Amino acid sequence: GTEDLRNAIANPTHVVQNSKRYMGSPHRWTIDGRTYTPVEIAALILRKLLDAAEERIGPIEQAVITVPAPFSDVQRDATIRAGLEAGLKHVTIINEPVAAALCYVLGSEGLWFTELAEDQRILVYDLGGGTFDLSLVQYKRDEVSVLASSGDLHLGGIDWNRALQDYICMLFARDFKRDPREDPKSLQFLAWEVENAKRSLSVRSRAALTCQHAGQRKTYQIEQANFEELTHELVERTIEITRRLLKDNKMGWAHVDVVLVTGGASRMPMIRKALKAVSGTTLNTSLSPDQSIAHGAAF
Numbered sequence: 146g147t148e149d150l151r152n153a154i155a156n157p158t159h160v161v162q163n164s165k166r167y168m169g170s171p172h173r174w175t176i177d178g179r180t181y182t183p184v185e186i187a188a189l190i191l192r193k194l195l196d197a198a199e200e201r202i203g204p205i206e207q208a209v210i211t212v213p214a215p216f217s218d219v220q221r222d223a224t225i226r227a228g229l230e231a232g233l234k235h236v237t238i239i240n241e242p243v244a245a246a247l248c249y250v251l252g253s254e255g256l257w258f259t260e261l262a263e264d265q266r267i268l269v270y271d272l273g274g275g276t277f278d279l280s281l282v283q284y285k286r287d288e289v290s291v292l293a294s295s296g297d298l299h300l301g302g303i304d305w306n307r308a309l310q311d312y313i314c315m316l317f318a319r320d321f322k323r324d325p326r327e328d329p330k331s332l333q334f335l336a337w338e339v340e341n342a343k344r345s346l347s348v349r350s351r352a353a354l355t356c357q358h359a360g361q362r363k364t365y366q367i368e369q370a371n372f373e374e375l376t377h378e379l380v381e382r383t384i385e386i387t388r389r390l391l392k393d394n395k396m397g398w399a400h401v402d403v404v405l406v407t408g409g410a411s412r413m414p415m416i417r418k419a420l421k422a423v424s425g426t427t428l429n430t431s432l433s434p435d436q437s438i439a440h441g442a443a444f
């Protein structure tokens with residue numbers, strides 16, 4: 146969340162980021178002399194979620210945990226272990242795009258099957274904070290399965306922040322001959338401004354953003370078109386992965402019945418515009434970008 150983003154800059158040695166990407170790997174974090182495995186980090190996150198949920202609904206012994214479709218058996222096992230370490234007695238794993246598709250076919254209340262044809266192919270485009278996940282999902286007679294998956298483990302909303310931040314630093318350095326990236330405090334302040342400006346630009350055509358460093362302070366206006374130009378290459382990368390997934394599976398857009406967009410970063414209008422242009426279809430944006438996967442998993 147935004148609070149964590151702030152901490153990550155203020156206190157970088159005490160913040161773990163993107164831990165999901167390391168599940169099942171030998172990666173370790175060392176914090177105050179103690180070493181943590183990805184499973185231990187995941188267990189801490191799950192424990193925190195369980196505490197919050199248990200406060201509302203009482204003891205919880207079982208859970209469904211979602212994972213990216215390309216997760217290997219080793220990564221899935223690690224996820225189950227994290228659940229058990231967090232105190233769960235039984236863990237079921239399902240694929241995130243399947244959960245998103247379930248949310249779509251069951252409707253947001255999970256009560257009704259939408260009036261869909263018997264057999265549908267659903268392309269799930271999920272752009273999160275740090276990763277891009279793309280899956281082609283088949284819905285056939287009340288069953289949902291993954292036909293193919295792709296994506297980029299190192300592409301997500303954070304890259305849009307970085308592009309905007311670098312641009313502002315460049316402008317500031319041109320104005321004051323000092324680069325805000327020299328000082329973690331200036332950068333922390335700027336990162337916060339950048340995140341807010343980015344979110345604002347999802348609903349407005351212009352946003353203001355203040356940069357302060359080395360005793361100087363300036364507010365910059367960013368236009369939607371400006372932001373799109375800065376990040377065009379990032380959008381294009383997701384579109385290229387999308388084209389390739391279809392091509393590698395010998396399919397065209399005619400084989401796709403619906404395009405579902407989810408993930409927080411899919412709120413950016415440039416994403417919807419690009420996907421609409423390449424697919425030639427109307428996108429289904431009815432799912433909550435933050436909750437569709439959790440809703441689907443719950444159903």
Ligand SMILES: Nc1ncnc2c1ncn2[C@@H]1O[C@H](COP(=O)(O)OP(=O)(O)OP(=O)(O)O)[C@@H](O)[C@H]1O
Pocket residue numbers: 165272273274275276277301302303340343344345347407408409410411412413434435
């Ligand atoms: N209104 C918005 N406009 C643009 N981006 C947004 C908006 N709201 C959230 N985001 C971005 O969405 C991202 C988080 O998305 P999401 O919650 O789907 O990620 P996640 O599932 O935690 O991460 P990942 O899928 O990479 O593991 C962040 O980069 C955040 O800045």
Ligand SMILES: [Mg+2]
Pocket residue numbers: 271273274408
């Ligand atoms: Mg996600």
